[in-house]
Amino acid sequence: MSSDPRSDLRSGRVVIVGASLAGLRAAETLRDEGFVGSLTLVGEETQPPYDRPPLSKQVLLGRTGAADVGLPGRREIHADWRLGVRAERVDRVGRRVVLAGGERLPFDRLLIATGTRARPWPNAAEARLDGVLTLRTSEDAAALTARLDAGPRRVLVIGAGFTGSEIASACRERGLEVTVAERGPSPLVGALGGTLGAFAAGLQRAHGVDLRCGVTVTALTGRHGQLTGAEFSDGGRIEADVAVVALGAVRNTEWLAGSGLAAGPRGVACDAGCRAFDMYGIVTDDVFVAGDVARFPHPLFEYQMLALEHWGNAVAQAEVAAHNMVSTGPDRRPHLAVPAFWSSQFGLNIKSVGVPTFSDRLVIAQGSVREGRLVAVYGYRGRITAAVSVNRAKWLEHYRHLIETAAPFPPGRGAADRPESAEPVPSDVPDPRLLTHGPTVALTGHLPDRRLTMVRRPSPPTVAGRP
């Protein structure tokens, strides 16, 4: 055949479910790559795509309005926007997405970019108390900011991951009393390990946070439907007007339950080219995945499936997914970007490259923990797998290259601002199950889907699944 196979892929119908960062960037890339067919974006939120990182930072400090964080478009995308409507399920045989209300959107290729939502407080009655909030959407940020504006006597933050720590930082910057409760041994320990966890604990206390580690919140107490305080597993109790539940994220995959795709609580599994796996581990060629909801194999981390809640990953993966949606064979590209994220809290900039939890040892390669400026380098079985900087982000480019080339751990001597003692120590990354909050970087193993169970249809009555 003489026709260019790409020309077929440049037309047809593409549906993108999820209208946030990954969905928008994928749509723009599709048009950049010459896709001229119909493009539909489905989003559950009513607003056009917006930027989430400022919600726990500038917005809480009142420097930016929660409604003023819209994502600038890179180009015109000529899309049919379906905002404020949920996708209910996908019919892979009929190649249709079914929306709430029953409308069917036919597609030739589908991109799943449904992201995550805030993990709710497990006790539904307590979660309904006035003053109990989560932070994920711009609506959430507006509500929390209004609460902080009202000058609560004390804010309780449940979970000391990045979001919880940034909320606590904003509270202190506003001069509000704040208690942080974390089941793990210190804040950020789940993402960064013991050394920087201890550093983060010191940082929070130095800024006046009432930090309580090794405890769980056993009850949120209320009167007349209004939050009044909390009780802890160590018998302690506090009074608080606001409680922010920062337990991490839940992946929005429930709508895919009957789709036959490898979708579950840990995300939707896909190959390095963003093509979704089905539940048998067979790769599909018309369903793609990108952003927080994706799990994908990464060669730098022994091909374990990674699930990343990172801004940069959402953009990079969306671009690869979109490229591959209009490409065939060797023209397809792998998503190999080294994971990276940043946080700002308590006046410091924290930035990470690689996967710090994929480590056994760590060394402070530059700077000083005591003085709050450092680069920590993480190693796993003798090679460098991650680096985390505190107020030293400009060095990370160097360490990213070392990660990409699997350079030996510990790194060689001779760096500027090298600490007196640079002996590697255990990285002390705890089992994620010990923490209050879910991880923002999850190593989710090698299998595309552990939900897979054998389904036999013997002649007598059907037995599905395990007993």
Place this chain on the structure above:
Amino acid sequence: MPPDTLHERITDYANRADPYPLYAELRENGVTRQADGSYLVGAYHDIAALLHDPRISSDSRNRTDPNTVPPLRRGGRPAAFIGFDDPEHDRLRRIAMRPFGPPHSPRRIDGLRAEIGRISDELIDGLRDRGRFDVVEDFAHPLPVTVICRLLGVPHEDVPRIRAWTNEIIASLDLSPGKARESREDAGLEARQAIGTYLGDLADKRRDDPSDDMLSALVHDSGPDGHLTRRELMATATLLLIAGHETTVNLITNGVLTLLRRPDALRRLRENPGLMPGAVEELLRYEPPVHLLPQRTPLTDVEVSGVTVPRGSPLVLVLASGNRDPLRFDAPDRFDPTREDNQHFGFGGGVHSCFGAPLARLETQLALRALLPRLEGFRLSEDPPPYRHSPILRGPRHLRVERASGT
């Protein structure tokens, strides 16, 4: 010619107007030890890696051969942050950044927009009815020097003194050998002492009589890092003052030169000023104001593309060569104002990346935008123009233009 004479040939004034063939030769030969003991790096990816490599020092006191330490750093003389490594570099730069940019002064640069527009309009008004003028003397020099003096709080009437000192200091950075070198170095040190004292005295006056300028902020506002000592303040203010205009003079002048050589691009930009930000980025790649970084030194033996550069050797990063590397940029010798993915070395990179970049960008965008309509019907009086001596801060000494006959 042998590759170990490249450093000599690049710094040779005879090659100032067009050093680019030498850069191509440098990239072809890879990292090469020069006859003078220095190592020259010209490939984009090598330069990028070295700019971010914490084992590469910017403090020339780490040189093994004391003769390669610039006179400025001998005998423990103070330096500005450009000549220090972390943590000293970081502390000094952070204190200087407080009154200049985010997070503490996010609106300082943008707040200069109207002022820059007004100054350039005034200068352009002065060119009215003139059939010939010198872009450097009449526009590209007075604009940035006026802006940086305003920003720091230097009275305008002192600009001629500043200019004389600056010329001595820039001349002393010249690496080319010869018997004039020593006297250049002495004159440069003297000028540096004089300008530092001048700025220190000015800052002292601001202690009792604060204004809204950066010198006032540097002596009054303090963050967690405290204040600069008087010696640090003198060195820092000198750096901000000189680097804050010298490079922009070259950038604006190189811009006019590049566009007058390419009437198509000039017309395109005049008709569509929205292209200006991208055009300035391309200019920073194509004709950057800083051609090489001569002060780097490895703190340990470092391997660069298969060549071991020994600890303490002078390491010269030829930024302008990296900007023309065909392994990084498509058609690198073509000036394309709409070039995408243009991560040039016009502002260096890594922890020492240009402190004043936002100001340089804004000034050059506004300057070229205002000047282009005035250049209609003008042509270069001579091409190439006469260049300044420095191979580091490379740019025309004069750029004379004249109305083309018949227009």
